[in-house]
Amino acid sequence: MTGTLLTLGDHWMHSFTTEMVRYLFGAAGVALVYWLLRRWTAPRRIQQRAATLADRRRELWLSVQTIAIFGVVDLIAFALIAYGVVKIAHGFDPAVVAIQFVAMVIFHDAYFYWMHRGLHLRMMFRRAHAAHHLSRTPTSWAAYAFAPIESVFEALYVPIFLLGLSLFGAVYPLAIFIFLGHQIARNAIGHSGHELAWSGFTRSPLTGWLTTTTHHDLHHSEGRYNFGLYFSWWDRMMGTEHPRYHERFEAVAGRKAIEGDTVPA
Template sequence: MEYLISNFGIIQAVLIAISIVFIRYLFFSGIPYSILYVIRRKNIAHKRIQKNFPKSMRIKKEIKHSFSTAIVFGGIGLCIYTLKLNGLTQIYTDFSNYGLGYFALSILIMLLIHDTYFYWMHRVVHHPKLFGIIHKVHHQSRNPTPFTAFSFDVAEAVVEAAIIPIIILIVPVHPLAIFLFFNISLAFNVMGHLGYEFLPSWFIKHPILKWINTSTHHNMHHQKANANYGLYFNFWDTLMKTNHKHYHKKFYAITKNNKEKSITI
């Protein structure tokens, strides 16, 4: 990146960063969309969380908003790099500094910090005075698709990305750990907006796996908006009693493919 900035200039570096973020988003979102919404659409209809499908115009708007998000995320990425160049971060490049054990642990630490930040930030932006100016765009997708993952207002994109500079200022992290964290985060984001549920019915009863959020969990948030605020884990929703009261019933209805699938939430 330093080579790119020194040889092409800051504008070119920004354009490259934005392109990387947007292409990565299209890859993670486009593949599941192509398979689930085009190629296998009829064969897996029973796995749909909502029976109907979003209109093509809504999907186009999601991609449009996601490009704006890519601009913000690309800019944040360059800010992180600038902080590192000036020695203001905890980023390290030598694995021997902390060892492979800590390397793996640091990814989990980032996920836990991000999950906590996301839960409380998410509840704040649902406040009536903030929802319309920050979070409304994302909730225009009441029946989300994989492309909803980055469909934010510019203000929300900034708020969403703000946790990354915070993390690298306080947690020693390797660039590869950051890269893996970014990809796990995007994968979870796409999964939450998938529109389908492929997990087995026993998943939310497993003593460990039940703490991981499902596609149904976040899809219900898009339908109702006043519950299911978590991102990766169900710790905070459980602790704060903000899981939707019909979450388990809806999940079982889809995963067991029974008539209760159409329950009103």
């Protein structure tokens, strides 16, 4: 019994540490790169209002709590693997790793969209999702700024996906690792408050199916539209895309740094 508790404790600690490193890489990495490139990024700030230090502190603290909860939910995946329900693949098959990664992203996008719609229901919003929406002007630190209930829903995706995938075969840890890296990168950029995509991005058949930072920023500033995560197709299919999304995107994407302009540090 003590041994089991120690194993669970070890596993939680491992999850907490690795997820914390991933979050810091994403949130601090985006903040640092945008600051270093501020000549280029500053004119592309989406909102007039700038996030304050208090905003960032709150986002960081909520994210640390979320990461602690992620560690607990991760124990489900750990148990599924320990009891042999989910089998781990050995060796390296690039085609299967790629397929598993792509499937994980596509299903996560669908899971997130519908979970997010659920979190916006009147009975859920205040308890489960209002904490995330305290960030009216989000920064990359808001990537994991969730209330505890939302943290559980967010984290449940991994064990649910693993369980589904186990019906078809063994899981490649590398596919999960790439998925988590992609997730934090898109998440930190999506909350960064600066639009770096180019004019025409949202309307082009080549890129319009991807969400932009303006897409999620509008969700934070107005709340009623743009529930999607990686792709714009669920919002378009369900009629929840912001009616002025393209217009608002173009207003930011069209801005350029003017030679000799002073850029705030």
